[in-house]
Amino acid sequence: MPATFGYKCLQNVGWCTIPPRVESLIIVVFIILNTLLCVIGYPFFDGNLYFPTMRSQVSTLQAVIHSIGYTQLVLDDGGMPLYKWYWTEYFWWTGEIATISMCAILGFSVFWMRRQLYETFLVLHIVLSIIVLITMLGHVSIFLGRFDFPIFGKMTYHPESNTVRLVVPCSTSIYKPAPGTFYYIYAINDKRPWESHPFTMAYTTPERQPSQLERVGLLQQDLRPQYDALDEEVEPSMTFLIRPYDSFTSRIRDRAAAGKSKARVLVEGPYGTTHAFEKFEHVLFIVGGSGIVVPLSYLEVLNRSQTVKSVTIVWSVREPAFAEEVLKHDVPATIHNGKVDIQVYLTRGFSSDPDATPPEWSKLVNVVSGRPDVHSTVEYAAYRSDGESLAVVSCGPAIMADDSRQASVSMLARGFHRIEYFQEAFNW
Numbered sequence: 001m002p003a004t005f006g007y008k009c010l011q012n013v014g015w016c017t018i019p020p021r022v023e024s025l026i027i028v029v030f031i032i033l034n035t036l037l038c039v040i041g042y043p044f045f046d047g048n049l050y051f052p053t054m055r056s057q058v059s060t061l062q063a064v065i066h067s068i069g070y071t072q073l074v075l076d077d078g079g080m081p082l083y084k085w086y087w088t089e090y091f092w093w094t095g096e097i098a099t100i101s102m103c104a105i106l107g108f109s110v111f112w113m114r115r116q117l118y119e120t121f122l123v124l125h126i127v128l129s130i131i132v133l134i135t136m137l138g139h140v141s142i143f144l145g146r147f148d149f150p151i152f153g154k155m156t157y158h159p160e161s162n163t164v165r166l167v168v169p170c171s172t173s174i175y176k177p178a179p180g181t182f183y184y185i186y187a188i189n190d191k192r193p194w195e196s197h198p199f200t201m202a203y204t205t206p207e208r209q210p211s212q213l214e215r216v217g218l219l220q221q222d223l224r225p226q227y228d229a230l231d232e233e234v235e236p237s238m239t240f241l242i243r244p245y246d247s248f249t250s251r252i253r254d255r256a257a258a259g260k261s262k263a264r265v266l267v268e269g270p271y272g273t274t275h276a277f278e279k280f281e282h283v284l285f286i287v288g289g290s291g292i293v294v295p296l297s298y299l300e301v302l303n304r305s306q307t308v309k310s311v312t313i314v315w316s317v318r319e320p321a322f323a324e325e326v327l328k329h330d331v332p333a334t335i336h337n338g339k340v341d342i343q344v345y346l347t348r349g350f351s352s353d354p355d356a357t358p359p360e361w362s363k364l365v366n367v368v369s370g371r372p373d374v375h376s377t378v379e380y381a382a383y384r385s386d387g388e389s390l391a392v393v394s395c396g397p398a399i400m401a402d403d404s405r406q407a408s409v410s411m412l413a414r415g416f417h418r419i420e421y422f423q424e425a426f427n428w
Contacts, residue, residue, distance in 0.1 A: 015110040067099040094138030101131045153263040157256035161322035164242040164253050165329075168267055170204070171236045175270070177204050179297035180424070183269030185240070190251055196268065197248050200424070202293040202330060203300065205237045238267070241326070243290045275422055278305035281388040284381045286374060286404050288316040288396025294424050295393070296330055303339060309388070312381060314372050316345045316396065327365060340364075345372045374400060378407035382416040390416070395424035 003009040004024040011017070018024070058069070074083050086092045105128045113121045153168040166185070170177060184196040244253035252263070277283050278301050285295040295313045302308050317323045323344050331342070343366045361367060378392055394404035401423055408421040 012111040012115075015112055017111050063099045063102055067096060091139055091142045094135040094141075098132050098135040098139055101128045101135065104128055105132070151265055151267060153265045155252060155256040155261050155263045157253055158321075158325055159257070161319060161325040162244065162253075163322055163325055164244055164249070164256050166199075166240040166242060166252075166263065166265075167205075167237050168240070168265060169235050169237045170267075177201055177238050178270065178274040179203075179301060180274045180294065181270035181272045181297075183238075183240075183267050183271065186266040186268070187248070187252060188264040188266060190248075190255075192248070192251075195248055196266075198271070199240045199242060200272075200293045200297070201270075202239045202241050202296045205235070205239065239330070241290060241293055241296075241330070243322075272424075275391075275393075277308075277391050277393070277422075278302055279307055279389075280391040280420075281307060281309050282381065282385045282390045283308060283311045283393065284378065284390065285311075285313045285315075285393045286372070286377060286396065286400060287313070287394070288400050289318070289322075291315075291395035291424070292317070292326055294395040296326075299331070299340070308339065310384075311340045313340070313342045314345070314377055315343065316347060316372055316400070318346070318348045320346055324361065327361060342366065343368065343372070345370060347371055374403035375407040375410070378404065378411060382411040382414075382419060385416070385418070387416075387418065389418045389420075391420050391422060393422045393424065401425070 002021050004018050004021045009018060009020055019027070071083065074086055078085075087096075105125060108121055108124045108128070151168055153166050155167075156165045157163070158165070180200075182198050182200040184198050186193060186196045242249055242252070244250050255263070277298055283298075283302060287294060292313075292315050295311075295315075299311075302311050315323070323346065327342075327344075342364060344361075345368050347370065381390060381392070392404060392408045394401045405421055405423065408419055411419055
């Protein structure tokens with residue numbers, strides 16, 4: 001809390017302001033750490049093929065020292081003619097502009113500028129920061145893309161189910177994606193790269209799977225024998241299921257439908273909360289449409305849990321093709337251990353004619369025409385839990401969510417005190 005030294009903290013000292021003591025200590029630690037990481041482990045030795053002398057190997061502390069050091073190296077090697085030639089090289093002049101812009105940002109950040117010309121300071125800070133990012137990307141182009149920041153995702157569009165499947169690699173991420181979280185996705189090669197939209201992650205693909213069977217969908221169990229013997233490396237990735245409507249989602253649908261499956265994307269997140277559903281003895285998901293991604297993200301954890309005795313997914317969906325697509329590719333066949341029960345309600349699925357039959361899917365899926373009776377579903381789950389803990393999770397239309405909440409409250413009032421209600425909303 002105290003000032004770094006003396007009395008002044010918010011008041012300016014000359015052209016600067018001095019932060020509180022703890023912030024100053026953090027800044028000092030950062031500078032020391034940054035400097036040490038630039039020096040420690042850097043090999044100094046005679047005979048270096050790139051820098052032949054010991055003197056020419058000390059030049060990478062910070063951007064300014066880096067630029068001054070390399071300028072001196074060039075002048076030592078070839079004088080001004082060689083220095084002028086280097087300015088024709090793309091990586092060189094972009095690096096110089098980046099250094100100059102960084103110095104300008106520092107210069108325009110003085111206290112007087114911030115106090116007297118704040119709007120000018122703000123515009124200059126934003127513009128110069130953009131210039132630094134762009135020119136630094138050009139400066140590291142000599143490393144053949146090793147430091148490029150966008151991720152290449154793979155998009156596929158399924159017209160029958162009107163679904164875009166986006167698979168984004170996450171092998172370089174320190175953070176391990178968790179179920180129930182959502183992310184903002186930017187399409188860099190879109191005509192509006194600044195736009196971002198939130199999408200809940202459906203599930204992750206682990207780095208190594210014990211068998212190719214892990215990727216066989218629920219409706220592909222007849223293929224199990226031919227997969228049992230396979231064992232392969234699979235790149236860690238996050239899968240998003242996107243239902244295209246208009247604007248951003250319609251553009252990525254059109255791009256994927258045109259065969260442009262490679263998407264240059266930025267993923268910002270995670271946001272949201274991962275709930276500890278694996279600590280409940282029974283879990284009931286009541287979801288509609290693309291809300292199926294919520295139970296999908298938790299399936300692996302719940303299936304492994306020793307506490308969870310039953311998982312029921314009540315899914316209301318319009319198109320049979322969408323349901324079939326998810327069951328075929330996104331619900332693993334390994335849930336056939338009897339713990340998971342899937343009930344699919346097709347609201348526009350097949351005729352109300354009594355002679356009409358539902359699609360022929362797996363025996364593990366109960367297919368019904370119409371909409372689910374939410375109150376009866378929650379009531380049945382409460383009685384089935386027989387006093388054990390029950391998590392009721394809703395993700396879908398507002399009416400479905402309100403019905404789920406009301407039904408849970410009703411069962412609590414009737415003495416089922418170990419029911420907890422969780423709502424995952426796609427709107428705000």
